[in-house]
Amino acid sequence: MKLAGRHAVVTGGGSGIGATIARALAAEGAALTLIGRRRDALEQVAATLPGATVAPADITSRAEIDAAFAVARKANGPISILVNNAGAAPSAPFAKVTAEGWRSAMAVNLDALFDCCQSALPDLLAAEAGRIVTIASTAGLKGYAYTAPYVASKHGAIGLMRALAVELAKTGVTANAVCPGFTETDIVADAIANIRAKTGRSDEEARAELAKFNPQKRLIAPEEVASAVVWLCLPENRSITGQAIAVAGGEVM
Incomplete structure (x- = not known):
């Protein structure tokens, strides 16, 4: 129970990788707040995690993020772990990508990271071991055809973690990305x-x-991704920051 007494917020926590990460963090003793658009999905996951809080929100809205984080703090205290998991993966030939489609991908996969990290930052800085872990993708380390907005946004996500890692290096906060292959x-x-x-x-x-x-x-199994996230969140791993860790079976980047 190495994360006992710590409060983790997981975006996109109602399904898939996010739900698996939430369960893995809870198994190490963390208190959980699950954020996502669908209350019913969040509540189904929370029902398997005693004491977990749900805070429905559209992460493309800063106002909704701030409100959800306020709910999280009221229920579980200051945020010490932020897992940016929510994302979208649109697919289309580049010539057919619309400006609206491009902006939509950026809003979910990149802009929301800025808002979530900034909103949680005061808590993270005050924590004994603040942790930011962003679920990026191998698409943030290389290119794939027919997914230009996704690839670009995930490269941006990794870049943001690297920038925060350097800026926050003298604090107790680390910032890393986990990059799964097809999961x-x-x-x-x-x-x-x-x-x-x-x-x-x-x-x-x-x-x-x-x-x-x-x-x-x-x-890749979601549990493999969750294991990497938990490892990065452990208090003793304070020197692991600014990294983009591929969970991809040896795929060459």
Whole structure:
């Protein structure tokens, strides 16, 4: 229970990687606040985590973020761990990406990080071991076709963590990114469905198309991502900051 007495906020905590991260942090003793747009999904996850708080919010709105963090503090005290997990992964040929689509991806995957980090910063600075962990992607370390807004926003997410790590180096706050490869989530399920619809391939063939990027020839399990997050949040890992840790089976970046 190395995180006992610490309060972790997880955005996008109602499903997939976010829900798995929340469970892993709770297993180490952290108090949890789950943030996301769908109250029902958040409550379903919170029901498995005794004492967890839900704070529904649209993270593309600074006002809603501030309000959600206020709910979190009232329930569990100052925030000592911030996990920026919420994200969106639109797919389209670059020539067909609209200005609205570009801005939408940036709003969720990058602008929201600025707002969440800034809103939580006073608490994090006051904490004995403040932690910021952003779930980026291997797309933040390399390029993939047909996902230009996603790739650009995830590169920005990693850049923000690196900038904060240097700026906050003399404090007790660390800032890191975890970069999963293709992971067993609803987003990947949607990608598989998209491949199937556009190419006529079977689900198995579509999954293999995504798994081929991983030298281990498999999709990543959410629990593997959560394990990396918990490790970064441990108090003794104060020297691990400004890193972009790939959880990708050896995929070359």
